[in-house]
Amino acid sequence: MQEIRDAIMSGERTAEAFGSLQLPETFRAITVHKDEVDMFADRASRDKNPQESLHLDDVPIPELGPGEALVAVMASAVNYNTVWTSIFEPVPTFGFLERYAKLSPWAKRHDLPYHIVGSDLSGVVLRTGPGVHLWQPGQECVAHCLSVELEHHDGHSDTMLDPEQRIWGFETNFGGLAELAIVKANQLMPKPAHLTWEEAACPGLVNSTAYRQLISKNGAGMKLGDRVLIWGASGGLGSYATQMCLAGGGTPICVVSSPEKAEICRKMGAELVLDRREGGYHFWNEENTKQNPKEWRRFGADIRKLTGGSDIDIVFEHPGRETFGASVFVTRKGGIITTCASTSGYMHEYDNRYLWMNLKRIISSHFANYREAWEANSLIKRGLIHPTLSKAYPLEETGQAALDVHKNAHQGKVGVLCLAPEEGLGVTNPEMREELLPSINRFRNI
Numbered sequence: 001m002q003e004i005r006d007a008i009m010s011g012e013r014t015a016e017a018f019g020s021l022q023l024p025e026t027f028r029a030i031t032v033h034k035d036e037v038d039m040f041a042d043r044a045s046r047d048k049n050p051q052e053s054l055h056l057d058d059v060p061i062p063e064l065g066p067g068e069a070l071v072a073v074m075a076s077a078v079n080y081n082t083v084w085t086s087i088f089e090p091v092p093t094f095g096f097l098e099r100y101a102k103l104s105p106w107a108k109r110h111d112l113p114y115h116i117v118g119s120d121l122s123g124v125v126l127r128t129g130p131g132v133h134l135w136q137p138g139q140e141c142v143a144h145c146l147s148v149e150l151e152h153h154d155g156h157s158d159t160m161l162d163p164e165q166r167i168w169g170f171e172t173n174f175g176g177l178a179e180l181a182i183v184k185a186n187q188l189m190p191k192p193a194h195l196t197w198e199e200a201a202c203p204g205l206v207n208s209t210a211y212r213q214l215i216s217k218n219g220a221g222m223k224l225g226d227r228v229l230i231w232g233a234s235g236g237l238g239s240y241a242t243q244m245c246l247a248g249g250g251t252p253i254c255v256v257s258s259p260e261k262a263e264i265c266r267k268m269g270a271e272l273v274l275d276r277r278e279g280g281y282h283f284w285n286e287e288n289t290k291q292n293p294k295e296w297r298r299f300g301a302d303i304r305k306l307t308g309g310s311d312i313d314i315v316f317e318h319p320g321r322e323t324f325g326a327s328v329f330v331t332r333k334g335g336i337i338t339t340c341a342s343t344s345g346y347m348h349e350y351d352n353r354y355l356w357m358n359l360k361r362i363i364s365s366h367f368a369n370y371r372e373a374w375e376a377n378s379l380i381k382r383g384l385i386h387p388t389l390s391k392a393y394p395l396e397e398t399g400q401a402a403l404d405v406h407k408n409a410h411q412g413k414v415g416v417l418c419l420a421p422e423e424g425l426g427v428t429n430p431e432m433r434e435e436l437l438p439s440i441n442r443f444r445n446i
């Protein structure tokens, strides 16, 4: 692996040189093990520790299939899906791999007793499989995490609707938290030249998701002037939704849970921030069985105090059960609640009278199609949206990185260095970086 790392660091990236690099027999990867899926059976979710279930293993390099690329991963990032995989909730991810395996002999490779996790990467293409023309060994890349087959017509206008749609590194094997990863070549996108490896690796999944959910016509289709309530505004999804809202001429109303996180939102440029801890909202009773509309009203009144009396045009939802009733309530007549997740529980409850009588709409969103992921990466590449990386761990400490996210002890994105020996490497357009440095630092220091 040292030879590959050295070749990347040397900066000389001809297809011939990279194509002839000797591949090692094995590579190091972060895995969960199939024979351990019951290890946390007697524990509450919050007590399940990713450090116990995530392993750093030496694994063999799988054969490269048609249309695929083998990538030397310089850096990756922790997404919440790695937390779900590592605590085996809501279901162990091995079921996804078993079902995928039934599709074809190539898909069968994914059904292993271990699952290599991770849905983000920045790195360099090492090999391409048969039928790949656009990408060559030696090219720098990032990868989005949409894996589709596109044989079925359902996915032809919106690739997220492909019946064989999967999230790479969550519903497929050979993910990005490793020294090598396998992706479909059409997941590859150019690495933003002004960013380091760890900065370039961290936006992928959340930036694309926020783009579809908030900006795309497939999501809320935000327009100039919209007031957007953003839950977890300093977190993974939220820190990109906040940036997009500001860049698109909207007004973010950021919800966070500490003065430090409120400060992060202000640093990003948001003026209207609510600390939900300070507000002490109890949307549910103690037993978590019944909601309290009075608390929705109090929350709505606090929002109006911030906005000068206006209600919310779009709610950017992902906490789920705990907040969804309040989100539906505080949306203006004719407004949109757009949801992509249910961190606090997926059995949502809301008062439907507030929805139908006020012609509000709930719009579901999930990752992003090929085009949306490409457009979201272009925003990063052009320096219009910036990585919100707060910390980068070495590959060996991925368990701690995932624990930080599980415990909500992180800010923005948590990165992982894979083949990159240290932070700060990989910038190939120093002039652009210099020009953008004040903005890059404003978002990175969060």
Ligand SMILES: NC(=O)c1ccc[n+]([C@@H]2O[C@H](COP(=O)([O-])OP(=O)(O)OC[C@H]3O[C@@H](n4cnc5c(N)ncnc54)[C@H](OP(=O)(O)O)[C@@H]3O)[C@@H](O)[C@H]2O)c1
Binding pocket: 079, 080, 081, 205, 206, 209, 231, 232, 233, 234, 235, 236, 237, 238, 255, 256, 257, 258, 261, 276, 318, 319, 322, 323, 340, 341, 342, 343, 344, 365, 366, 367, 368, 405, 408, 412
């Ligand atoms: N469908 C998709 O394609 C997709 C893509 C990405 C992520 N997701 C899902 O979206 C969720 C968030 O992901 P992320 O990367 O943004 O995670 P994250 O970095 O942990 O940020 C989420 C933030 O939400 C806030 N939050 C958590 N629980 C809450 C609760 N009960 N009530 C109110 N706020 C709460 C927290 O902020 P404060 O403590 O500051 O309020 C937290 O920092 C996860 O469930 C993830 O699996 C789905």
